[in-house]
Amino acid sequence: MYIDREGRSRVYTIITLVISALLLTIASPMTKAQTPPGNDPGSQKLFNMEMGPNRSIFRPSMDPNRTANGLALTPPMGWNSWNKLGCNIDEKAVRAIADAMVNTGMRDAGYQYVVIDDCWQGKRDPDGNITADSVKFPSGIKALSDYVHSKGLKFGIYSDAGSKTCGGRLGSQGHEYQDALTYARWAVDYLKYDWCFTGTRNSEEAYALMADALRATGRDIVFSICNWGVNRPTMTDKFMAWDWGQKIGNLWRTTEDIYDAWAGRKGTSLGMVNIVDLTEPLYGHAGPGHWNDPDMLEIGNGGMSATEYRGQFSLWAMMAAPLIAGNDIAAMDDDTRNILTNREVIAVDQDPMGVAGRRVRDDGDLEVWARTLADGSRAIVLFNRSDKPADITASWPEVGYPTSMALKVRDLWEHTSLGTRTEKFTANVPAHGVVMVRLSQ
Ligand code: GLA
Numbered sequence: 001m002y003i004d005r006e007g008r009s010r011v012y013t014i015i016t017l018v019i020s021a022l023l024l025t026i027a028s029p030m031t032k033a034q035t036p037p038g039n040d041p042g043s044q045k046l047f048n049m050e051m052g053p054n055r056s057i058f059r060p061s062m063d064p065n066r067t068a069n070g071l072a073l074t075p076p077m078g079w080n081s082w083n084k085l086g087c088n089i090d091e092k093a094v095r096a097i098a099d100a101m102v103n104t105g106m107r108d109a110g111y112q113y114v115v116i117d118d119c120w121q122g123k124r125d126p127d128g129n130i131t132a133d134s135v136k137f138p139s140g141i142k143a144l145s146d147y148v149h150s151k152g153l154k155f156g157i158y159s160d161a162g163s164k165t166c167g168g169r170l171g172s173q174g175h176e177y178q179d180a181l182t183y184a185r186w187a188v189d190y191l192k193y194d195w196c197f198t199g200t201r202n203s204e205e206a207y208a209l210m211a212d213a214l215r216a217t218g219r220d221i222v223f224s225i226c227n228w229g230v231n232r233p234t235m236t237d238k239f240m241a242w243d244w245g246q247k248i249g250n251l252w253r254t255t256e257d258i259y260d261a262w263a264g265r266k267g268t269s270l271g272m273v274n275i276v277d278l279t280e281p282l283y284g285h286a287g288p289g290h291w292n293d294p295d296m297l298e299i300g301n302g303g304m305s306a307t308e309y310r311g312q313f314s315l316w317a318m319m320a321a322p323l324i325a326g327n328d329i330a331a332m333d334d335d336t337r338n339i340l341t342n343r344e345v346i347a348v349d350q351d352p353m354g355v356a357g358r359r360v361r362d363d364g365d366l367e368v369w370a371r372t373l374a375d376g377s378r379a380i381v382l383f384n385r386s387d388k389p390a391d392i393t394a395s396w397p398e399v400g401y402p403t404s405m406a407l408k409v410r411d412l413w414e415h416t417s418l419g420t421r422t423e424k425f426t427a428n429v430p431a432h433g434v435v436m437v438r439l440s441q
Contacts, residue, residue, distance in 0.1 A: 060208035061244035069215060071222045072250035073288040074350040075322045076190065078113025078156065079106070083260070083296050083326025087119035087167050090136040091144050098148045100330035107153060109341040110350065111325065113190045113222070114148045115156030118167035130159075130170060130179055142186045149187065156190030156222070157183055161206040162197030171197060173206075176213040184217035193249075195227035203227050204244045211248045224293065224322075225249035228256050229278065242285040242292065251293040251322050254279040258295035260303030262432060272304065272312050273385065279319055286320045286356040293322050300327030300336035307433040310413060313339050314381050314436045317349035318357035318369050344412040345436065348379040357381075360398045366390055366429075370399040377440035379412070384429035392435070393426040399439070407439040 060066065079097055081089045098114050101107045120141070122133040132141045145155040159179060160171035172179045172193075183191060193210055195203065207225050214221045225241050225248070241252035255278045259269035270278075279294040286292045294316065299309040316323060325340055332340075348371060357371025357379060365386035371379040378399050382392035396403050409418040409425055413436055418425075427435040 059204065059239075059244070061204060061246070061248055066208075066247045068247045068289050069211075069220070069223065069250070071220055071289065072291065074352065074354065075291045075320055076113055076222055076224075076251065077111045077323045077346075077350075078115055078154070078190070079111060079325045079329060080115040080117050080156070080192070080296050082117035083258075083298060083301060084328050089116055089119055091139055094144055095147055096330050097328075098151045098153055101153055102151050104329055104332065104337055105341050106325070106329060107151070109343060110346050111153075111323070111340075113154045113156045113324075115158065115190055115192060115324070116144075117158045117192065118165050118194070119169055120157070121159075121165070121169040124170060124175070128175060128178055130172075130175070130182055145187045154189035155187065156192065156224075157186070157188050158192045158194065160194040160196055160198075161201060161203070161210065161227075162195065162199070164197040166194055166196035172210065173198070173201075176210050177216065180210065180213035180217050180221075183214075183221065184219040188219075188221060190222040190224065192224040192226050203241065204239055204248070207241070207245070207248050222251075223249040225252040226293075227253060229254040230256070242282055246285075246287075246290040250289060251291040253293045253295060254282055255294060258298060260298040260301045262304055262308050272298070272308070276315050276319075279321070280359055283319065283356040283358040286354065288352075288354040291320060291322055292356065294319060296322075296324040296326040297340070298326060299339050300325070300332045305432070306335045306339070307430050309336070309339050311383065311432065311434045313342065313345055314412075314434045315369070315383070317345045317436075318371050318379060318381050320349060320351070320354060320356040320371075323349055342413070344410070344415065344438070348373065348412070348436075348438070351379075361394075366392050368392065368394045368398060370394070372400060373438075375440070377438055380425065380437050380439060382427055382429045382435045384431060384433055387431045389428055389430050391426055392429050393424050395424040396422070401439070405441070407441060410438045410440070412436040412438055 085093060094116055101111060120132055120137060122131040124130055148155040161173060162171045163173050164171045211223055214223055225245050227241055245252045255270055255275050257269040258275055259266050261271040263271040263273045275294045279292050282292050297312060299312060327336060351373045353374035355372050357369050359367050360370045361368040367383040369381040369383060373379060380394050380399055384390050396405060403423050406420050406422050408420050411418055429435045
């Protein structure tokens with residue numbers, strides 16, 4: 001059969017249209033909506049609720065009636081038992097830390113929460129109420145909480161959304177409202193809620209449930225979401241905590257656990273700069289009441305140099321991260337205390353505008369970070385990852401100022417004013433170290 005040129009192009013058009021229609025049908029969400037996993041009407045209804053226009057019914061974070069709890073308008077500051085003590089906690093150790101928080105000036109520098117991490121739990125009583133391990137905490141948690149409060153501090157505790165905690169103690173699954181009530185009776189001010197032994201649970205649902213339980217107690221309890229920035233390999237759990245956590249918790253872990261090293265991986269734990277690289281890109285999710293949590297400070301635990309620890313403190317402040325010390329406050333040396341209580345760096349972390357900083361230039365091992373502060377000034381970190389000292393320059397346009405502007409430079413580690421500059425600021429930065437300044441008009 002002979003088809004002329006026009007006829008041929010008509011045939012091509014028809015073939016193209018048919019193929020496109022077929023492809024569209026395969027890719028279309030309508031196909032999914034029309035194909036429920038089961039044949040019964042109930043299954044169709046459930047399927048439509050998740051995949052159809054009403055799917056927010058499965059997204060507690062999208063409930064228009066949900067409000068943030070109004071707490072942690074600046075990143076929480078405190079101490080947590082895990083990094084130093086692990087499961088070796090008892091009431092004597094926690095009391096000593098509470099005393100030291102006062103005696104060392106940590107409290108006056110802004111550290112508020114004393115948080116006992118995993119392994120405080122005993123059994124559930126016959127009514128299902130959680131009790132403390134009576135060997136480690138013979139006076140009970142309420143007495144410890146009262147002691148911490150008597151020092152002008154706040155008290156925090158730890159549990160898990162699964163059947164067991166990561167340390168194998170009892171978790172809160174199935175007891176969320178009951179446990180929240182127990183914590184409120186113990187005058188708990190902060191709950192870190194972990195993610196071990198959760199099976200196929202959906203984390204948004206699990207954390208929203210505990211958030212609701214905490215709210216229902218009527219007590220102000222900061223809620224720390226600790227699901228490590230990972231996703232379960234399940235159908236429904238496809239959103240990260242920073243996608244849904246803003247009105248559910250006050251902070252969410254961005255990574256697996258930190259360990260006390262400059263860089264690297266040890267089992268499921270990551271070194272300091274690995275955590276920085278995973279957290280920095282999330283800067284847009286942080287804000288008053290809801291913070292990225294790159295895990296706790298290792299400052300003073302011995303695995304890094306004082307220079308590297310100054311780096312951790314500076315970068316955590318730039319990321320608007322919670323400052324939760326994890327060392328033995330009672331026995332810390334001067335270097336450690338001077339880092340943890342550096343008020344000029346703490347002021348950057350606690351800036352009331354709550355806009356997290358970010359890396360504005362990445363020249364391989366040499367980086368420039370900038371954070372805009374409420375008074376219009378900028379915190380700048382020059383970060384040298386290499387193993388040799390190096391000059392690093394921050395130019396005004398890359399940190400958000402016009403070139404000709406005259407800016408005062410204040411060194412936040414040396415606590416000295418370096419005069420006024422235009423155009424740029426250059427400093428020699430030690431290996432694995434930082435120079436941190438504040439630029440202001
Ligand atoms: C997890 C958390 C840690 C710590 C331990 C306790 O690994 O991420 O921060 O709480 O559990 O077992």
